[in-house]
Amino acid sequence: MSVQPVGAPAPVDQVLELACRAPSVHNTQPWTWRVSGSRVDLFADFRRQLVYADPGRRDLLVSCGAALHHLQVAAAGLGWAARVRRCPDPGDERHVASVQLRPARPHAEALAQLDALTARRTDRRRLTSWPVPQERLNALAATGSVWGAQVLPVVDPSMRGHLERLTRHADRVQRRNERYLSELAAWTAPSPAQGVPSALRPVRDPSEGPEPGNVADLAARRFPSGTLADPEVDPEPPADGMLLVCTSSDDTISRVRAGEALSAVWLHATREGLSLVPLSQAMEVEETRRSLQGDVLGDLACPQMLVRVGWLPLSRPDLPPTPRRPLSEVRTVV
Ligand SMILES: Cc1cc2nc3c(=O)[nH]c(=O)nc-3n(C[C@H](O)[C@H](O)[C@H](O)COP(=O)(O)O)c2cc1C
Structure with a gap:
């Protein structure tokens, strides 16, 4: 347009x-x-x-x-x-x-x-091993915080590991529900106007286990395997940064503000050449959301969205719009 x-x-x-x-x-x-x-x-x-x-x-x-x-x-x-x-x-x-x-x-x-x-774009392809410097994460977090949410860079490895485990656990809980799986199938079916198309879902081998420490892999795994290939695979494990978007309460306006903050952080990341993918599953399942709020945030804030950010290979072809x-x-x- x-x-x-x-x-x-x-x-x-x-x-x-x-x-x-x-x-x-x-x-x-x-x-x-x-x-x-x-x-x-x-x-x-x-x-x-x-x-x-x-x-x-x-x-x-x-x-x-x-x-x-x-x-x-x-x-x-x-x-x-x-x-x-x-x-x-x-x-x-x-x-x-x-x-x-x-x-x-x-x-x-x-x-x-x-x-x-x-x-x-939401680009779920495999990230490179180039780390995201903490100053960049801090700058992204500051952008989001202007919009009335608190955006926290997650840098402590044990905290990252915990968030990753919660996301995997939420995924397992969700997949035990047949109706969740039917809903997922409906929103990944071919459609000219909605849902997550196959062309934007990475190809993956379902027998592959999760790569330890790689949250990027969690983004690709939420959806069924698609037809999006990785142009070039870095032999080193992918690196990424994580941000947690939180609000002081959990009412409608807080969730709306969290969405504004997410969008602001995403546009900032896009301008920096960073890929951002939301990982919302730990917030969708009540058990993992409570653990995130209580054990990770000490009940001081309400978690709204976890995102991973990182660098994709420079040689990647651009994705079409969803x-x-x-x-x-x-x-x-x-
Ligand atoms: C609230 C919210 C939750 C999302 N959760 C996930 C997620 O868990 N995993 C994922 O790969 N993408 C997630 N996404 C990204 C959407 O799938 C994506 O925005 C949508 O398919 C449209 O594609 P586009 O962002 O490229 O326009 C989420 C987006 C939003 C706004």
Whole structure:
């Protein structure tokens, strides 16, 4: 799609097209938009909840938060300033945000963010062994924290090991549920508009055991094997950094803010050439989420999202964008 950021503000539909490029759990795109002139309201679409993977609707609301952040980035890059009210209607928990747009000249930073928005992908291919320096992790964390969440770099090896074990345990718990597996199959079936396509799922040998210490491998394993090949395999074990996105409470607005923070960190990582993949399973299973909150965070914060970040081989081919539903399905004009 062509983006024309100069002159008069772009049509609101163009802003929404870009907002819909936001990441969402299993690419469910659980949102709808209501447009009235230059006012845009964002609603969570509970009909698109992953009932078995995400029984508490955390991922759904985090996805809506990511869409809200994408909306703000798209608006700024296309000539609009956005005033956002989060969860404006206490009587309607689906009403995620009300956004008033007004014309404003885009600045250079807004245009760079817009480029990152269109370039961002979930890339689950194997990372290289180049470590992510701690200063980079700290800078990513600081970006997320501006959006009202706490983003913690996980650098202690025993802590990393613990988070990895919790993710594997959550995966085992989920896979014991036939209905979870059917839901996963439905969202990985071929579709022109939603779900996680085979072309974006790494090819893997199901008999391979997990590589110790490699969280990257956990990202590839959530989904059935696909057709995405690794162009070049580093003989050394992959290295990656981890970040934990947390909030001070666990209500709707906190989850929305966690999604905005996730999106902000992801765009920052994209601009740095780093690949980011969310690992949400430990938050989806109540037993592992409680352990994460109590044993790891000492009940001082609520975990919302774990992500791994790392470097992919420079020689990798770019990935195509994951499909999205047409705007006409998710936007009403009133
Ligand atoms: C709340 C949330 C949870 C996610 N959980 C995972 C996950 O556990 N594993 C994974 O590989 N991708 C995960 N993703 C990434 C989505 O699968 C991805 O955003 C979606 O397929 C759309 O692809 P795109 O990000 O390339 O546009 C998650 C994304 C969000 C927003």
